[in-house]
Amino acid sequence: MESSLDTLLACSIMVIVTLGSMSGVITTVQPYLQNQSSHGWEMNYRLAEILLLDEGEPNNWGSKRDTQPIRPGLGSGSKIQFELDIDKVTRLDPENAYSLDFVEFQKSLGLQDKAIKIRFRSILKMTLELVSRIAQEDHVTYYFEVNTKKSGLPVSAGVHAYTILGDHVLNLTTSTSDSGSGLLEVELSNSLSGVVLLVGFAKMEPRMVTSCVVQFTHNSEEKAFPAGTHLALSPLNYTLEVELRNQSELVSGAMVLTYGYCFNLTKIETHQTTESYIIPRLLDNCPMVLAVIGRNDSSFFNEWTEYPPLQFEFGSGLIGKNDPMNLCSFCFLVDICSILCECEIIIGEGSGYA
Amino acid sequence: MLRNKRGQIRVIEAFLASAVILSALLVAIPLRMTTVNLADMKSLHYAGLNVLAELDRDGTLGHMIATKNWTVLSKRLSILLPVGAAYNLTVTDEDAETVNDSSISGGGALTENVLSVTYLLAERTNCKLYVISLQLSWIR
Numbered sequence: 001m002e003s004s005l006d007t008l009l010a011c012s013i014m015v016i017v018t019l020g021s022m023s024g025v026i027t028t029v030q031p032y033l034q035n036q037s038s039h040g041w042e043m044n045y046r047l048a049e050i051l052l053l054d055e056g057e058p059n060n061w062g063s064k065r066d067t068q069p070i071r072p073g074l075g076s077g078s079k080i081q082f083e084l085d086i087d088k089v090t091r092l093d094p095e096n097a098y099s100l101d102f103v104e105f106q107k108s109l110g111l112q113d114k115a116i117k118i119r120f121r122s123i124l125k126m127t128l129e130l131v132s133r134i135a136q137e138d139h140v141t142y143y144f145e146v147n148t149k150k151s152g153l154p155v156s157a158g159v160h161a162y163t164i165l166g167d168h169v170l171n172l173t174t175s176t177s178d179s180g181s182g183l184l185e186v187e188l189s190n191s192l193s194g195v196v197l198l199v200g201f202a203k204m205e206p207r208m209v210t211s212c213v214v215q216f217t218h219n220s221e222e223k224a225f226p227a228g229t230h231l232a233l234s235p236l237n238y239t240l241e242v243e244l245r246n247q248s249e250l251v252s253g254a255m256v257l258t259y260g261y262c263f264n265l266t267k268i269e270t271h272q273t274t275e276s277y278i279i280p281r282l283l284d285n286c287p288m289v290l291a292v293i294g295r296n297d298s299s300f301f302n303e304w305t306e307y308p309p310l311q312f313e314f315g316s317g318l319i320g321k322n323d324p325m326n327l328c329s330f331c332f333l334v335d336i337c338s339i340l341c342e343c344e345i346i347i348g349e350g351s352g353y354a
Numbered sequence: 355m356l357r358n359k360r361g362q363i364r365v366i367e368a369f370l371a372s373a374v375i376l377s378a379l380l381v382a383i384p385l386r387m388t389t390v391n392l393a394d395m396k397s398l399h400y401a402g403l404n405v406l407a408e409l410d411r412d413g414t415l416g417h418m419i420a421t422k423n424w425t426v427l428s429k430r431l432s433i434l435l436p437v438g439a440a441y442n443l444t445v446t447d448e449d450a451e452t453v454n455d456s457s458i459s460g461g462g463a464l465t466e467n468v469l470s471v472t473y474l475l476a477e478r479t480n481c482k483l484y485v486i487s488l489q490l491s492w493i494r
Contacts, residue, residue, distance in 0.1 A: 007363050011370040018374050041393045045400070081407050123434075151437040206414060206430055330397065333408045333434060340408060340434075 044328040047111070048345035051118075052082055052332060062087030063237035065098040072100070072108050083335045084343075087237055090307065092118060092314040097234035097241065102315055115324030117315035119344040122210035122287075123333075124157060125149045126202040128184065130216055137190075140218065144184040146176055148202045154180025160259050161200040164291055165192050165218060166300040167253070169262060176202070193219035197302040199289050201259040207340040209259055209286045213304055222299060230294055235307040240265065240277040240290050249296045251275055258286040265290070279307060285338040308336045315346075324348030394492060395469055398439060402471040402490050405434040416477035419445055419484055424458050432460045435490070440464050442489045453484065464491045 054073025061069035062085045074092075076085040091100050106112055125148070132143045148157040154176075161172040163186050176182035186198065200212045215224035231251070232243040242251055254265040254277045261284055265277035279288065291304040318324060327348035334343045409415040409430060418427045431441055440461035445453040473486040 008366060011367060015370055015374055015377075019377055022377075038392055038396075041396065045396070080411055082404070150433055153437070155433070204433075206409065206434070207412075208433075328393070331401065331436070333401075333404050335408070335411065338412075 040326060041328055044347040045330055047114075047347060048330045048332070051109075051345065052084065052334060052343065055085075056088070062089075062091050065236055068100070068104055069108055072105055080335065082332055086308045086337050089120065089336055090236055090309060092120075093309040093312045094314065095228075095305070095309070095312070096236065097232060097243070098236050100314075105314075106316070113349070115316040115318060115327075115346075115348040115350055117313060117318055117344075117346040119313045119342075119346070120310055121342045121344070122208070122310045123150055123340060123342055124155070124202055124204060124208040124210040126157075126159075126200060126210045126212040128161075128198060128200050128212050128214045130214075131183075139187050139189050142186040142188070142216065142218075144186065144198065144214075146174065146182040146184050146200065146202070148176045148180050148182075148204070150204075150208075154178070155204060156180070157202040157204040158259075159184065159200060159202050161186075161198060162257050162262055163188070164197040164199070164255070164293065164302055165194055166293065168192055169255070171262065188218050190219060194300050195220065195222050195224055195302065197291060197304065199257050199291065199304070201257075201286060201289075203259050203286070207285050207335075207338055209339055210310070211287055211289050211306060213289065215302070220299070225301070227303060227305075229303075230296070230301050231292055231303040233290060233292060233303055233305040235279060235290055235305060238279040238281060239268070240279055240292075240305075240307075242275045242277070242292055244273045244275075246296070247273060249294050249301075251292055251294045252300075254290065254292045256280065256282075257289040257291060258282055258284040260284045260286065287337075287339055308339075310336070310339070310341050318346060318348065324350035395467060398436070398490050398492060399469050399471055401436055401439070402441075402469075402488050403473065405431065406471065406473040406475075406486060406488060408434065410473075410475060413478045415486075416475055416484075417479065419453065419475070420477050420479055420482075422453075422455070424454055424456050428458045428460055431458070431488075435461065438493050440491050440493050444487045444489075446485045446487070448483050450485075462493045464489060465493065467491055 051074060053075050055075045055077045056069050056073030057071040059077055061067045074084045074088045076083045090096055091098055093099055127147045129145045130142060131145045134141045146159050148155055156178045157176050159174045159182060161184055163170040172184055174182050174184050196216050196218050198214045201209060203209045230245055230249055234241045256265055261282060267275060267277050269276035287310050288307045289304055290307055291302055294301050325348060327346055329344060329346045332343045334341060435441055441459060442464060443458040447453050468489050468491045471488040475484045475486055477484060
């Protein structure tokens with residue numbers, strides 16, 4: 001009995017001592033651990049912030065197509081915080097012919113040991129979906145469901161859309177309700193045929209605009225083609241460069257579309273396989289959709305691009321063979337040409353590529 | 355009988371050993387949570403500051419305060435702040451008097467980990483100074 005009481009006493013003391021020592025160690029170590037983790041987070045945050053606030057060197061590296069920046073900051077140089085330069089952002093878009101090489105970008109930042117991913121996203125999201133088609137004697141009416149969302153939640157927005165079929169351009173206006181949905185009615189004459197480009201813009205305050213482009217066929221057996229099939233479009237420094245993929249095809253015109261405006265672009269240069277157009281500096285706070293209409297032997301085709309691009313990723317892979325560690329993600333609200341959008345910067349330890 | 359008592363003590367020992375392991379876990383879990391929360395709170399602080407700066411960019415924030423348009427201000431904050439963040443905004447003037455006569459809040463009720471972002475605003479039309487205090491917390 002005595003030995004049992006001894007064991008019980010010993011166990012109780014053991015428990016008290018263990019718990020006491022644990023809480024003692026935790027109390028001592030916790031501030032250090034917090035400081036260490038917080039220091040890493042803070043340092044990465046500062047890096048991300050500098051990338052967005054700094055103009056870089058040379059300060060106009062974005063608009064010079066062949067210039068590799070010595071220090072690649074994305075800031076526009078204005079006094080407004082987080083206002084990014086349209087061309088510096090455009091040069092991060094991998095779809096653009098003058099896109100920066102990520103390895104060079106990383107070297108210029110002096111961060112070869114870090115994995116960096118930059119994601120640009122519109123705050124407002126818009127989708128267009130063909131829901132029905134009613135054929136009548138002289139025309140066909142297409143009904144598109146418009147959905148507008150912010151962070152996955154439905155929001156009400158004003159909607160402006162354009163349809164382009166060859167030289168025929170149609171203006172459409174609608175809006176989405178508080179449930180985030182609306183209906184867009186597109187009426188096309190039976191005298192027209194081919195692949196139609198439907199460009200939609202949704203707008204809501206404060207300064208949030210997004211675009212959505214869909215293709216559909218009208219009175220034709222042709223199939224919609226993926227972007228970049230016929231032409232490569234690279235806007236930079238308010239000039240659109242059009243590169244023909246096939247010499248038998250011709251460019252018949254280019255136009256700029258925004259929420260409030262739609263007009264033709266002026267051609268400034270023509271070479272064997274390339275053409276250049278001037279992009280106007282519009283006051284409309286809206287990403288510009290640059291649509292190019294071309295012609296091949298049998299029919300019209302359309303290609304488009306966005307300037308500035310608001311939906312792309314640039315940087316190292318975050319999942320794969322050489323996974324980076326201790327990833328920190330920072331989300332900023334940034335301004336590009338007075339358009340409010342989201343820029344997420346993810347920084348981790350390790351280069352992120354093999 | 356003696357064998358039975360020994361058995362009881364073994365049970366108590368096992369129970370105590372489990373208690374030690376459990377208490378170790380209970381002490382260790384909050385440590386991890388505190389570390390994660392710090393980064394979350396910091397990012398929320400910067401997000402709040404970023405949103406106020408963006409609203410002030412073209413003088414919209416000052417205009418909404420000058421015209422006492424609290425509904426629109428609340429709506430814009432709800433749109434721009436991250437999903438899952440609850441907020442409460444108070445506007446005070448140069449004499450430290452509260453300007454907003456109705457509550458400007460959204461996203462749910464503020465929890466125990468509330469942080470405050472203070473923003474000094476110069477209203478451009480009437481040249482007035484306002485102190486904006488934005489309280490934020492993550493909804494768990």
